[in-house]
Amino acid sequence: MIKSSGTKGPLPAPAxxxxxxxxxxxxxxxxxxxxxxxxxxxDEERLRQLARHVRVDFYxxxxxxxxxxxxxxxxxxxxxxxxVRSYIVDDEGEVTLKDYRGEGSYIGALPIIRGTPANLNVExxxxxxxxxxxxxxxxxxxxxxxGFAQYYLKNFSEKIVNTAYTELRRHRMGRRSDEDLLxxxxxxxxxxxxPPRAVPxxxxxxxxxxxxxxxxxxxxxxxxxxxxxxxxxxxxxRDLRNKVIAAGLEYSEPVARIMSSPVIxxxxxxxxxxxLLKMMSSSIHHLAVEQKDQVVxxxxxxxxMLLQGNSPYLLFKEIGKQRSxxxxxxxxxxxxxxxxxxxxxxxxxxxxxRMISILNDNILTRLLTLLEEEMGPPPVDYCWLLLGSxxxxxxxxxxxxxxxxIYSDPADEAERLAAEDYFVRFARxxxxxxxxxxxxxxxxxxxxxxxxWCQPLSTWKRYFSSWVEAPEPEELLHxxxxxxxxxxxxxxxxxxxxxxxxxxxxxxxEIYLLHMARECMATRAPLSFFKNFIVxxxxxxxxxxxxxxxxxxxxxxxxxxxxxxYSVNETNTLARLHxxxxxxxISRDLWSxxxxxxxxxxxxxxxxxxxxxxxxxxxxxxxxxxxxSDLEKRMLRDAFEVIDRLHGVLKVLFPxx
Amino acid sequence: xxxxxxxxxxxxxxHPVLLENRELFRDFDQGRPLGEYTFVVCxxxxxxxxxxxxxxxxxxxxxxxxxxxxPGETFHRYIRPRNTDPNQATLIHRITPEQLxxxxxxxxxxxxxxxxxxxxxxxxxxxxxxxxxxxRAARRVLGxxxxxxxxxxxxxxxxxxxxxxxxxxxYCDQSMSYNLDDLSxxxxxxxxxxxxxxxxxxxxxxxFLFLLKKFRHGGIRTLKELYRSGRTLDRIF
Numbered sequence: 001m002i003k004s005s006g007t008k009g010p011l012p013a014p015a016x017x018x019x020x021x022x023x024x025x026x027x028x029x030x031x032x033x034x035x036x037x038x039x040x041x042x043d044e045e046r047l048r049q050l051a052r053h054v055r056v057d058f059y060x061x062x063x064x065x066x067x068x069x070x071x072x073x074x075x076x077x078x079x080x081x082x083x084v085r086s087y088i089v090d091d092e093g094e095v096t097l098k099d100y101r102g103e104g105s106y107i108g109a110l111p112i113i114r115g116t117p118a119n120l121n122v123e124x125x126x127x128x129x130x131x132x133x134x135x136x137x138x139x140x141x142x143x144x145x146x147g148f149a150q151y152y153l154k155n156f157s158e159k160i161v162n163t164a165y166t167e168l169r170r171h172r173m174g175r176r177s178d179e180d181l182l183x184x185x186x187x188x189x190x191x192x193x194x195p196p197r198a199v200p201x202x203x204x205x206x207x208x209x210x211x212x213x214x215x216x217x218x219x220x221x222x223x224x225x226x227x228x229x230x231x232x233x234x235x236x237x238r239d240l241r242n243k244v245i246a247a248g249l250e251y252s253e254p255v256a257r258i259m260s261s262p263v264i265x266x267x268x269x270x271x272x273x274x275x276l277l278k279m280m281s282s283s284i285h286h287l288a289v290e291q292k293d294q295v296v297x298x299x300x301x302x303x304x305m306l307l308q309g310n311s312p313y314l315l316f317k318e319i320g321k322q323r324s325x326x327x328x329x330x331x332x333x334x335x336x337x338x339x340x341x342x343x344x345x346x347x348x349x350x351x352x353x354r355m356i357s358i359l360n361d362n363i364l365t366r367l368l369t370l371l372e373e374e375m376g377p378p379p380v381d382y383c384w385l386l387l388g389s390x391x392x393x394x395x396x397x398x399x400x401x402x403x404x405x406i407y408s409d410p411a412d413e414a415e416r417l418a419a420e421d422y423f424v425r426f427a428r429x430x431x432x433x434x435x436x437x438x439x440x441x442x443x444x445x446x447x448x449x450x451x452x453w454c455q456p457l458s459t460w461k462r463y464f465s466s467w468v469e470a471p472e473p474e475e476l477l478h479x480x481x482x483x484x485x486x487x488x489x490x491x492x493x494x495x496x497x498x499x500x501x502x503x504x505x506x507x508x509x510e511i512y513l514l515h516m517a518r519e520c521m522a523t524r525a526p527l528s529f530f531k532n533f534i535v536x537x538x539x540x541x542x543x544x545x546x547x548x549x550x551x552x553x554x555x556x557x558x559x560x561x562x563x564x565x566y567s568v569n570e571t572n573t574l575a576r577l578h579x580x581x582x583x584x585x586i587s588r589d590l591w592s593x594x595x596x597x598x599x600x601x602x603x604x605x606x607x608x609x610x611x612x613x614x615x616x617x618x619x620x621x622x623x624x625x626x627x628x629s630d631l632e633k634r635m636l637r638d639a640f641e642v643i644d645r646l647h648g649v650l651k652v653l654f655p656x657x
Numbered sequence: 658x659x660x661x662x663x664x665x666x667x668x669x670x671x672h673p674v675l676l677e678n679r680e681l682f683r684d685f686d687q688g689r690p691l692g693e694y695t696f697v698v699c700x701x702x703x704x705x706x707x708x709x710x711x712x713x714x715x716x717x718x719x720x721x722x723x724x725x726x727x728p729g730e731t732f733h734r735y736i737r738p739r740n741t742d743p744n745q746a747t748l749i750h751r752i753t754p755e756q757l758x759x760x761x762x763x764x765x766x767x768x769x770x771x772x773x774x775x776x777x778x779x780x781x782x783x784x785x786x787x788x789x790x791x792x793r794a795a796r797r798v799l800g801x802x803x804x805x806x807x808x809x810x811x812x813x814x815x816x817x818x819x820x821x822x823x824x825x826x827x828y829c830d831q832s833m834s835y836n837l838d839d840l841s842x843x844x845x846x847x848x849x850x851x852x853x854x855x856x857x858x859x860x861x862x863x864x865f866l867f868l869l870k871k872f873r874h875g876g877i878r879t880l881k882e883l884y885r886s887g888r889t890l891d892r893i894f
Contacts (some may be wrong), residue, residue, distance in 0.1 A: 026719070026728045026859055028849065052729035055722075058866045060874050081847050129847055129863070490864065 038151040066118035066341040077107035189268035192297030201349025205599040206251035234257030349602035357393040382407035385489040391484040404453040503567040520557040548621035597639035672799035684802035695777040696721040698862040717854030733855040735760035
């Protein structure tokens with residue numbers, strides 16, 4: 001067919017001969033080989049000779065190229081375009097990522113050299129074009145070409161085997177030392193120094209104290225007299241001081257009277273960080289360590305504090321000790337430093353987000369407790385609601401305040417006026433203090449200080465009902481913020497009742513969920529953006545990625561819609577997905593893919609914001625893809641692809657969308 | 658009968674290479690797995706698009722075996738046109754008049770090309786045009802047309818895009834371009850320099866390989882199935 005005139009240099013002289021085999025190998029192959037190590041060492045003649053033996057193949061994304069222990073290699077793969085990942089699968093089906101390889105890299109050199117089947121599983125993560133160099137040609141180069149053997153063998157020994165997350169952290173944050181890893185690498189069982197010491201529940205207080213003195217321990221477990229294996233409680237030094245000596249209790253009283261029961265347990269194989277979270281979220285200092293349903297020992301907050309220096313736990317304790325609201329201001333500003341340590345130590349982003357919300361919750365609890373003391377008790381019960389990302393426990397750093405107050409329906413007019421007056425003042429002061437703690441005001445005024453969002457339970461129920469019945473754009477926006485509420489402080493039962501109401505009304509209103517699903521699917525996965533970025537290497541596509549709106553929000557929205565549909569009470573996105581998978585509403589497979597995708601993006605976001613804080617900038621969600629490593633780009637791509645799968649689920653649930 | 662027509666139009670007796678070519682396709686079976694066929698992806702450059710007057714001035718082609726491109730087996734020739742003023746070609750292709758003057762004639766090139774094709778299927782982007790000009794020359798030079806079946810990558814690309822967007826979003830935007838360059842960009846294929854028969858043939862080969870493997874991923878195993886996937890479109894257009 002005819003070609004429009006293009007820009008092109010002079011053509012080579014036409015081949016005038018008759019022989020078919022005279023055609024030179026396409027420049028594309030020679031050019032490729034000329035530019036990759038160690039082929040760049042070869043002379044032109046040799047390159048052309050090799051190029052004639054090469055073939056080109058194409059493998060759509062997701063094609064398995066090699067299977068460890070099975071595939072016999074007939075050629076070396078040289079990646080012309082695209083990318084692969086290599087991984088191993090252990091006996092228990094656990095997949096460990098070994099490496100990503102992209103353009104210009106090779107696959108299969110080691111098995112060819114050693115004459116064994118493939119040593120790794122290799123799978124394409126993008127549509128991939130490969131040049132295939134026959135095994136014989138490759139072996140000939142290894143044997144006869146100086147530098148070849150050295151190049152490939154050196155690469156093997158230097159290859160650092162890393163999981164994706166290790167790489168991610170190493171790339172982004174410097175590591176201090178290996179000790180930092182203790183919180184995440186050490187299992188709770190490793191901290192247990194002696195077998196569990198216990199007394200029967202009918203032993204006297206004095207007998208318990210004597211046993212503690214003998215074993216030099218600060219706490220002792222209590223078991224049911226009929227069964228020494230059945231731990232029913234725990235007694236600590238503090239119990240002896242507060243409940244016995246200070247209270248003037250007889251030493252002959254049974255220990256059951258002063259024990260704390262039940263004992264909170266932690267699995268022996270849990271990492272210490274999990275134990276720490278558990279202690280902090282339930283405000284206790286002792287956990288029974290459990291292994292195969294047996295208590296094998298006790299760990300204390302002290303044991304864990306010894307593991308770390310700049311500890312979240314110390315901050316947690318300081319918050320609890322504060323006697324003035326002003327004293328909380330500097331404490332909340334220490335949160336980023338603590339989080340930085342956790343990132344460096346290798347915490348998963350979901351754990352980091354949990355830690356942030358635990359610390360924020362503690363500041364809020366302390367602040368409101370002190371404020372109540374200052375202002376006197378409220379006329380009716382109330383609950384401070386946390387909304388949006390706070391409600392989902394997905395804050396990173398200094399996200400805007402999103403809160404509200406819900407209070408019990410007043411009994412009469414006088415009580416109504418008293419409640420209104422109190423909570424208006426209460427909210428104003430609380431918000432003011434929170435700003436001083438470093439939590440910025442919500443630009444949309446979704447805060448308890450706005451009278452519209454400081455209302456009795458019946459009004460809240462009416463709000464929710466009207467939003468669900470008439471889903472206009474503004475109502476849908478409200479829903480995304482308000483329906484992720486959780487109790488932050490105060491009477492939790494009020495929040496529970498509102499949640500139950502919401503479940504009742506959304507269960508009936510399919511049409512409402514349909515609107516939400518439509519909104520959700522309007523945000524398409526930013527795959528095209530990413531694809532272009534991978535292809536365009538000249539840095540023309542300098543536009544940034546809003547990782548919150550484009551990457552994370554689709555997961556949040558998806559989880560919310562399904563949670564509302566199936567009356568899942570959790571507000572946290574990962575927790576919602578977990579419950580949905582447990583109850584069989586989404587497949588295990590989708591759950592684990594979504595989990596990994598969400599974690600990875602959160603991680604990227606947290607690291608991005610930490611770096612901004614380090615540079616003295618305001619943290620935001622705009623990530624410059626130019627700053628991402630190849631690995632991060634690929635992982636991000638994988639994450640975006642999950643969004644399409646989520647939309648697929650929504651399409652099945654809401655076929656008319 | 659055939660001899661009668663031949664004498665009527667003063668056509669030469671079929672060239673031996675053409676008889677060989679016919680023999681190769683006497684019992685052509687479309688039911689074999691795709692990997693068992695050989696394909697030759699080709700592209701021709703023309704002096705213009707007039708179906709009766711214009712001529713081929715270059716042919717580029719590359720072979721596929723075992724569903725892999727074999728870059729070591731390519732074909733690339735310039736051809737001296739018979740009637741057209743060689744100066745005209747420079748305007749279109751930037752091929753110099755000297756290059757065309759020194760090039761062999763179609764009489765020399767065509768038998769080579771037919772031999773190069775052998776028992777392969779001919780693949781091209783908008784292959785009908787290439788086939789028209791090849792066959793027009795073949796009738797005159799070789800006394801008949803080529804028996805190699807053709808496969809059109811443009812049609813396959815259409816079928817692929819249609820199937821793909823139907824799966825995802827339930828509707829299909831058919832306003833997109835099916836130009837080789839645009840498709841290569843859309844599918845993120847490695848790129849070749851346009852307006853050169855061999856480079857274009859390679860570009861088409863990459864497109865063909867891409868589509869072939871994508872179709873195979875989607876369960877298309879034999880040549881017959883591949884044809885059928887392209888043909889469903891005839892009903893739509």
